[in-house]
Amino acid sequence: xxxxxxxxxxxxxxxxxxxxxxxxxxxxxxxxxxxxxxxxxxxxxxxxxxxxxxxxxxxxxxxxxxxxxxxxxxxxxxxxxxxxxxxxxxxxxxxxxxxxxxxxxxxxxxxxxxxxxxxxxxxxxxxxxxxxxxxxxxxxxxxxxxxxxxxxxxxxxxxxxxxxxxxxxxxxxxxxxxxxxxxxxxxxxxxxxxxxxxxxxxxxxxxxxxxxxxxxxxxxxxxxxxxxxxxxxxxxxxxxxxxxxxxxxxxxxxxxxxxxxxxxxxxxxxxxxxxxxxxxxxxxxxxx
Numbered sequence: 001x002x003x004x005x006x007x008x009x010x011x012x013x014x015x016x017x018x019x020x021x022x023x024x025x026x027x028x029x030x031x032x033x034x035x036x037x038x039x040x041x042x043x044x045x046x047x048x049x050x051x052x053x054x055x056x057x058x059x060x061x062x063x064x065x066x067x068x069x070x071x072x073x074x075x076x077x078x079x080x081x082x083x084x085x086x087x088x089x090x091x092x093x094x095x096x097x098x099x100x101x102x103x104x105x106x107x108x109x110x111x112x113x114x115x116x117x118x119x120x121x122x123x124x125x126x127x128x129x130x131x132x133x134x135x136x137x138x139x140x141x142x143x144x145x146x147x148x149x150x151x152x153x154x155x156x157x158x159x160x161x162x163x164x165x166x167x168x169x170x171x172x173x174x175x176x177x178x179x180x181x182x183x184x185x186x187x188x189x190x191x192x193x194x195x196x197x198x199x200x201x202x203x204x205x206x207x208x209x210x211x212x213x214x215x216x217x218x219x220x221x222x223x224x225x226x227x228x229x230x231x232x233x234x235x236x237x238x239x240x241x242x243x244x245x246x247x248x249x250x251x252x253x254x255x256x257x258x259x260x261x262x263x264x265x266x267x268x269x270x271x272x273x274x275x276x277x278x279x280x281x282x283x284x285x286x287x288x
Contacts, residue, residue, distance in 0.1 A: 002193045008059040010082040012090050013075065014229065016052035017041060022068040026175065030259075031063045033175070038217055041068060043077070047259050051232035052092035052225050057082070092230040094188075096195040100243055105196065106280060111247045112273055114236075115254035116266065124263035125178055128153050145171055149179065156186070157278045161204075161288030162211060169212050170219070178267045180219035183212045183272025187226035189279070192239060197284025204288065234260060235268070243275075 016029045022034035022041055031044045035246045039132065044054050069076040075081045113129065120126030127146060137143040148167055155164030165186070171179030187208055209227040213220045225231065231239070234256045241249035257265030278287060 005090075008057055008080065010055070010075065010085070010088055011046075011058050011150075012050045012054065012056040014050065014054050014086065014090050015092050016054040016225070017055075018137075019070050021073060022070070023055050024066050024068075027063055031225065032065050033218075034065075034068045035217075040218055040221055041070065042114070043068070049133055049233040050090035050091070050092075052230045053221065054090070054232065090233065092225065092232070092236075092238060094192065094229045094231055094239060096192060096239075096243060098244075100196050102196070104246075105243055108242045108245065108247070108250050109273065109276055109280065111250040112242060112254055112269075113277075115251040116257075116269055116273060119255050119258055120266050121258065121263040123173075124266040125149065125182055125255055126266065127275065128270055149182075152179075153274070157274060157287070162207065165211055170214050170216060172267075174262060174264065176219045176222055176261070176264055178263060180212065180216065180223065181261075181264045181267035182207065184222050184226040184267040184273035184274045185273070187212075187223060188229070188231060188235070188239075188268075189272045189275035191227065191229040192243075193276070193279045196243070197279055199284045201286075204286070232260070234265065237268070 018036075018039045020036045020039065022036045023034035025033045025040070030048050031042050034041045038136070040053060041089065042051070043055050043065055044051070044056060045062070046056060048054070050056065052061070055078070060077075065077055067078055074081055076082075096148065117126060117129055137146060148171060152164040153169030155161070155167065157164075165183060168179035168183050170177055187205060190205050190208070193199065194201050205227050209223055212223050222277040234253065238250075241253045257269050259265065260268070
């Protein structure tokens with residue numbers, strides 16, 4: 001693949017890219033994933049947006065990309081070289097500044113839940129929000145997974161937090177299974193909850209991350225980012241809306257979650273929501 005340098009431009013690159021040689025791993029409509037055996041880099045379009053391991057290059061057909069090399073100074077994509085510029089580096093770290101209005105946050109969680117129900121993909125984890133209205137599963141396997149997740153959710157937000165996390169681990173379908181996406185939302189809510197409720201959950205976050213990490217390197221990377229308080233742009237926008245915004249901002253950002261995988265964004269959001277709601281009910285206190 002060789003294109004005129006005047007046609008293509010590096011728009012954004014994540015702050016967590018690892019120097020190495022990568023090969024194409026998988027292709028989707030809006031993303032091409034590169035893998036080096038333990039770490040992933042995603043070449044994505046503007047609709048998916050920036051992230052800690054995302055690269056956005058304008059004027060380029062990502063579906064033709066085969067090889068990627070990242071050095072300290074530049075990015076090499078097949079025959080094209082792109083020097084890094086600090087102005088293009090996406091900052092994935094979540095920083096919650098200023099005073100947080102807990103009443104605003106509580107109201108925004110209600111808007112968030114309403115919009116999640118409306119935006120949910122058919123095979124997402126939205127059934128965890130409406131347990132009286134279970135969807136019709138196409139197979140016995142799907143039904144079994146849903147039943148295990150329902151039981152796991154009751155444990156997480158009930159009497160055995162870590163046992164519930166263990167039930168979600170690796171459960172579901174896709175590059176990052178729904179269960180792992182859900183745990184990612186739990187981890188990020190715990191991280192942000194430290195600022196919102198003035199608590200220290202660092203030991204719990206570390207325990208959840210260690211327990212949830214497994215043989216899926218893509219899930220492991222997502223879980224690591226969540227445990228560190230890092231997130232893709234759409235999740236950062238959502239958090240800003242929940243904490244500082246209002247109904248319109250929250251609903252707009254919630255709808256954007258559908259652009260993240262088949263149901264990954266929604267499933268992550270459901271883990272985020274349920275954990276925030278539990279923390280709010282407990283006034284920030286631990287329930288595990």
